Amino acid sequence: MLILLKNIFKTYKAGQVDVPALVDITLQVDQGEFVAIIGQSGSGKTTLLDIVGCLSQPTSGEYWLDGDHVNTLPDSLLTGIRNKKIGFIFQTFHLLARKTALENVQLPLMYAGASRTVQQDKARELLTRVGLEDRLRHYSNQLSGGQQQRVAIARALANSPSLLLADEPTGNLDSQSGKDILALFEQLHRQGQTIVMITHDPLIAHQAERRITLADGRIVADESIHQPLPVLG
Amino acid sequence: MLRSIFLDALKNLSGNALRSGLTMLGVIIGVAAVITMIAIVEGGQVWLVHSLERMGTNLLFVWKKRLTVEERQLFAGRNTELRYDDALAIQTRFPDLLVAPIIELDGQLKAGDRDYSGEVTATAPEYSPIRNFRPESGRFLTSTDLKEWSRSVVLGRTIAEVLFGSQSAIGEDVKIGDQRFTVIAVMEPKGEIYGHDYDEMVIIPISTGLRFFQGTDKIQSMIIHVPDRQRMDEISQALHQFLVQRHDGVDDIHIRNQGEFLTALDQTILTFRLVLGGIAVIALLVGGIGIMNIMLVTVTERTREIGLRKAIGARRQDILLQFLIESTTISVIGGCIGILVGILAAYGIGDLVAQAMPGGGDWGAVVQPTAIAIAFAFAVMVGVGFGLFPAMKASKLDPAEALRHQ
Numbered sequence: 001m002l003i004l005l006k007n008i009f010k011t012y013k014a015g016q017v018d019v020p021a022l023v024d025i026t027l028q029v030d031q032g033e034f035v036a037i038i039g040q041s042g043s044g045k046t047t048l049l050d051i052v053g054c055l056s057q058p059t060s061g062e063y064w065l066d067g068d069h070v071n072t073l074p075d076s077l078l079t080g081i082r083n084k085k086i087g088f089i090f091q092t093f094h095l096l097a098r099k100t101a102l103e104n105v106q107l108p109l110m111y112a113g114a115s116r117t118v119q120q121d122k123a124r125e126l127l128t129r130v131g132l133e134d135r136l137r138h139y140s141n142q143l144s145g146g147q148q149q150r151v152a153i154a155r156a157l158a159n160s161p162s163l164l165l166a167d168e169p170t171g172n173l174d175s176q177s178g179k180d181i182l183a184l185f186e187q188l189h190r191q192g193q194t195i196v197m198i199t200h201d202p203l204i205a206h207q208a209e210r211r212i213t214l215a216d217g218r219i220v221a222d223e224s225i226h227q228p229l230p231v232l233g
Numbered sequence: 234m235l236r237s238i239f240l241d242a243l244k245n246l247s248g249n250a251l252r253s254g255l256t257m258l259g260v261i262i263g264v265a266a267v268i269t270m271i272a273i274v275e276g277g278q279v280w281l282v283h284s285l286e287r288m289g290t291n292l293l294f295v296w297k298k299r300l301t302v303e304e305r306q307l308f309a310g311r312n313t314e315l316r317y318d319d320a321l322a323i324q325t326r327f328p329d330l331l332v333a334p335i336i337e338l339d340g341q342l343k344a345g346d347r348d349y350s351g352e353v354t355a356t357a358p359e360y361s362p363i364r365n366f367r368p369e370s371g372r373f374l375t376s377t378d379l380k381e382w383s384r385s386v387v388l389g390r391t392i393a394e395v396l397f398g399s400q401s402a403i404g405e406d407v408k409i410g411d412q413r414f415t416v417i418a419v420m421e422p423k424g425e426i427y428g429h430d431y432d433e434m435v436i437i438p439i440s441t442g443l444r445f446f447q448g449t450d451k452i453q454s455m456i457i458h459v460p461d462r463q464r465m466d467e468i469s470q471a472l473h474q475f476l477v478q479r480h481d482g483v484d485d486i487h488i489r490n491q492g493e494f495l496t497a498l499d500q501t502i503l504t505f506r507l508v509l510g511g512i513a514v515i516a517l518l519v520g521g522i523g524i525m526n527i528m529l530v531t532v533t534e535r536t537r538e539i540g541l542r543k544a545i546g547a548r549r550q551d552i553l554l555q556f557l558i559e560s561t562t563i564s565v566i567g568g569c570i571g572i573l574v575g576i577l578a579a580y581g582i583g584d585l586v587a588q589a590m591p592g593g594g595d596w597g598a599v600v601q602p603t604a605i606a607i608a609f610a611f612a613v614m615v616g617v618g619f620g621l622f623p624a625m626k627a628s629k630l631d632p633a634e635a636l637r638h639q
Contacts (some may be wrong), residue, residue, distance in 0.1 A: 046637075055544060055633040076548065082632075083546025094541040094636070098244050110234055111546035155545065 001064075002162055002194050003029035003052065008061035010047050010217075021047040022058070023217040029196065031162075034189040036205035037198045039214035045198045046167070048214065052196060053086055053165045054078045066162045083111050087156025091168035093148045095140040101127060101151045102136040108158040126154035130184060146177030153184060164188065166197040170204060182207050234551075242559040245531075256527045257567035259520030260612050264571025265578055266516045267608040270509035272579035272598040273586070278502050280596045285495065288426050289364045291462050292491040293469055295476070296454040300485060311481035317443060317450045319479060320357075323457070326475060327468070331458040333360040334439050338446050342435060343408040344396040351392075353409060353435045355442025363458040366431060371403045371418030378417075378438040382445070386414040387436040393419040409437070412445055465492040514611070520567070521615035528560050528623035539627050540635025553628040560620025561613060568612030575608065576600050 010022040022044050029035055039045045050056040051063060054070055063070040066085055070078070082088075095104050105123035114122070127136055130150040140148050149169060156164055166185070170178035186207065189195055197208060205211050206225060213221035246253040297315040300308065320334035333356050340353035360366070361373040368387065378385050386407055393402045393416075402416045414437065423431035443450055457472070459465050469490045476486045532539070539552055547555075583598030590596060 050633040053544070055636070056631070079543065079546060079548045082544055088544050090636070094537065094544075096538055096541070098241075098248055107542070108545045110237055111542075111548070111551060113234070116236075159546075 001028055002031045002033075002066055003027065003196075004062075004064040005052070006062040006064075008051060008058045008063065010044075010051065010056075011059045021217050022051070025061070025217075025219060027212065027219065027222075029194065032189075032192050032194055033210060034185070034195045034208045035197070035210045035212060036208035037196065037212045037214060038200065038202060038205040041200065042216075043214040044217040045200075045214055047217075049165060049167055049196075049198050052163075053088060054082050083108055084159050085162045087153075087158070087161040087164045089149070089152050089156050089164065089166040089169045091171040093140070093145075093152045093172070095148055095151055095155075097140055100137050100139055101132060101143065101154075104140075104151055105155045105158055108155060112159050122158065123154070126157055127151070129157075130154045144177065145173050146180055149173060149177070149181050150184070153181070157188075162194060164193055164195045166195065168199055169197065170199075170201075178204075235554075238551075238555050238558055239562070241555065242562045245559060246562060252527060253563060256523050256563055257570065259523035260517070260564050260567030260615065261520075261571040261574055263513065263517030263520040263615070264568050264608045264612050265575035267510070267513040267611065268572060268575025268600065268604055269578045269582065269598075270513045271506070271604040271607075272575070272600040273582060274502065274506050274509055275599040275601060275604070276579075276583055276586075276597050277505070279599050281498060281502075283595070284426050285491075285498075287365060287423065289366075289456075289458065290491070291459045291465060292363065293457040293459060293465065293472065294454065294487075294489040294491070295457060295472065296487050298485045298487050308481075308483045308485075311483050313480055313483045313485045314451050315453070315455070315476075315486070317439065317452055319476060320452065320455055322479060323455070323472065323475065327472070329460055330468070331359040331363050333357045333363050333456045334452040335360075335454045335456065336439065336442050336447060336452050338442060340409045340435065340446075342392070342396065344405060347396050349392060349395050351433060351435065353437060353442070353446075355437050355439045355446070357439050359458070360436070360456070363456050364431075366423055367421050368418035369421040370401070371416070373418055374436065374438050379440045382441045383438055384412060384414045384441060385417040385438065387418040387420060387434075388416055389420050389430075389432040389434040390422045391430070391432040392435055409435070410446070462492060465490055517608075517611055517615055520612075521564075521619035524560050524563055524616060525619040525623060527563075528556060528620055529626070531559070532556065532623050532627040535627075536630060536635045536638035539630050540632050540638065543630070543632035544636060549628040552630075553624045556624035556627050557617060557620050560624070561616040564612045564616025564620075568609045568616075571612065572605055572609060576605075 005025050005027040008022055008025040009020070012019045012021055025048065037045055037048060051058050054065070058071055061071065065081065068081060070081065073081070096107070102120065102123050105126055106119040109119040109122055124133070124136060127133060130153055132147060132150055132154070135143060135147060140151070143151065169185070170181055173181065182204065185195055185197070199205050208225060210224050211221070212219055295315070300313065317334055320332050323330065324332045336355045338353045338355060340351065342349040342351070357379060358374045358376060361368070367373070369390070373387060374385065377383070386409065388396070388402055396402065396407065397405060402419050405416050407414050407416055420431070420434065425431070439452070459468050469488050473486060473488050477484050480486070542552060579598035579600050583596065587596040
């Protein structure tokens, strides 16, 4: 079992009023699963992603990730967990504009304390794996959206994370690039990579093997997809 | 990692070259101001001390107070003049002092068909060592000249040229009034010090001056050299007492102590240093505020980058270090440029002062390595100090919020 959420609540304060974002979420994700979390905007997807990604702490409840009791850990240790156990993929890629593809992929390795040679070798290997071996020295404004997202995926994989956490990974891509990215996810999944993907699009959610539906901060459905659609097109 | 952070900082600064340049300008001006101000005050001090040394050091100036009508009536019949005898008595009583009695006379000089009218100074042989003013050719007055009321005259460099052109003046005759004198020395060039042009001096023996020109034994003043600077106050007081006693108890003597003057000068220079240094430090602080301002803008602009870095594993101290290195880089580069600008400005202003000030020909700024070190250290401290708040702000950003910052 990779992820265990037990009775997670998250409440935001808006002035005097408490706004519940997540209500009593209990959820378990095993090693190697490919899970889609789907819901309308405002359903609590993003809040759930923040908590699962150790970017913020729940108001109450327990969170275990790969054996770490996350909700009891201080900020300083969460950073290390994000660095080593989680690979983030964002809708807007979040590449650093003043850095080349290679340098962007090196970043998590640098923060993990790897030597420069190790950083460069590993980054080159990862970019080759996502098909960008001829784009190593390009800056993000010299890359297409699909290529930028591939750089982001390479960066997410840098420290061999136990969990790949994707937030609307195809949201800013044209349909062909989106399909390519999903195909890449599918390939990573077959290699045993655990993936949690957040989306509002049911078709994209259908690429996963399990679909969790959120509404108003609660899990309203958790179903297996026995026959994932073949990658569209 | 440090190397990478430093390269990032350089990239970010050069990516916003105009902004970085303007921010650096504050530091450049601050550092340059510190260096220039210190160099100019230092140069002023060196110049003042130097001119004091040329004027002679450890000097006491003795002259007679002007008495009021009432005082003159009150002290009628008492001995209330400064006389040649006073000088001789001082020399006898205090043998380790050098004493030069002085009278100033108006004189008409004539040599051949050239003439000159000006002041003639009658004094003793001690004048030369006291004033640190030596003959370039010939010999200065001697005690024999005094004893024999000799008609010997010593000329300043300019006078010698006026009267004799490029010819040697030694041994030539000069008429002062209707008395015939022989030139025994031409003095080295010394220039003007505090409004007194030594090169325009005409010096004759005091005894000759008293006997042939003045007809009394009153002298106008005395310059006295004290061998030990530490004893100047003590000797000044002893002299005062000694002279009052000789003047039948009338206190009609002024003694000015060059040591007091030097102390006052030191205090003035210290004040200058503090005031100018303070202004320069304020300039540097303003530069620091500029850094802080721009770093705060940078942190806001790069909130998403900070969020991303935190999401993929940057610790607080990594972010802190990143922004501190950026602000410090601004101040270090600005500091280096400021040092160059400061040195150039110091020498430039030094030259201007030298040209503008009478007798300031050898005036020059003095740039000291310690001043450079202080200015540079200050600049780095400003970079770190004023970068700290923005960097802390950056490091404390919440990663989830920062990532979605618009």
